[in-house]
Amino acid sequence: DAGIxxxxxxxxxxxxTPVTLRCHQTENHRYMYWYRQDPxxxxxxxxxxxxxxxxxxxxxxxxxxxxxxxxxxxxxxxxSATSSQTxxxxxxxxxxxxxxxxxxxxxxxxxxxxx
Amino acid sequence: xQELEQSPQSLIVQEGKNLTINCTSSKTLYGLYWYKQKYGxxxxxxxxxxxxxxxxxxxxITAKLDEKKQQSSLHITASQPSHAGIYLCxxxxxGYQKVTFGTGTKLQVIP
Numbered sequence: 001d002a003g004i005x006x007x008x009x010x011x012x013x014x015x016x017t018p019v020t021l022r023c024h025q026t027e028n029h030r031y032m033y034w035y036r037q038d039p040x041x042x043x044x045x046x047x048x049x050x051x052x053x054x055x056x057x058x059x060x061x062x063x064x065x066x067x068x069x070x071x072x073x074x075x076x077x078x079x080s081a082t083s084s085q086t087x088x089x090x091x092x093x094x095x096x097x098x099x100x101x102x103x104x105x106x107x108x109x110x111x112x113x114x115x
Numbered sequence: 116x117q118e119l120e121q122s123p124q125s126l127i128v129q130e131g132k133n134l135t136i137n138c139t140s141s142k143t144l145y146g147l148y149w150y151k152q153k154y155g156x157x158x159x160x161x162x163x164x165x166x167x168x169x170x171x172x173x174x175x176i177t178a179k180l181d182e183k184k185q186q187s188s189l190h191i192t193a194s195q196p197s198h199a200g201i202y203l204c205x206x207x208x209x210g211y212q213k214v215t216f217g218t219g220t221k222l223q224v225i226p
Binding site: 004040041042043044045048058059090092102103104105106107108109 | 116146148150155156157158159160163203205207213214215216217218219
């Protein structure tokens with residue numbers, strides 16, 4: 001298994017509070033991603049990073065920000081949590097280029113409930 | 116944006132039976148990923164198809180890519196309870212870093 005951990009694994013928070021989720025990898029992969037998974041919507045990309053301090057928006061980035069100050073860590077922040085952000089959040093990593101394959105490896109997920 | 120539709124949405128099969136899951140794209144497929152997700156866990160990469168007509172196998176799971184139909188099929192032979200889970204296809208039309216996923220097919224295998 002790829003060395004990807006997410007913390008916390010479960011969190012309950014109140015509407016309006018800021019929340020930060022952490023993804024940590026030990027694979028030295030260049031790309032890191034944050035997805036959310038919801039019934040009926042599948043997996044949707046929130047933000048991704050292609051290097052330290054290099055990030056870009058995904059499909060559903062409103063209300064989320066990210067930071068990557070080190071190769072191994074990618075943080076997802078919900079600036080002011082809303083009930084619509086209740087979801088399961090997955091981090092993924094990949095290391096495309098140089099003839100290597102492009103698959104993404106996923107972390108175990110964080111279940112976030114906003115009350 | 117590219118949309119991926121999976122069919123069926125859910126499937127219940129008897130152990131030992133064969134089954135097929137389809138993934139149809141609204142746009143040209145340049146690469147197609149298949150992942151499996153066990154309930155409450157992260158996704159596990161199964162295989163990636165890059166060229167039209169390409170076929171790959173992973174244990175008893177075979178996937179094919181039909182570029183003309185903009186479709187990929189995943190076939191499981193002699194299903195086992197260990198095959199149960201959610202199967203998701205993904206495609207990356209805008210570059211390999213931005214993958215769009217289908218909504219998944221939930222598979223149950225009855226012993």
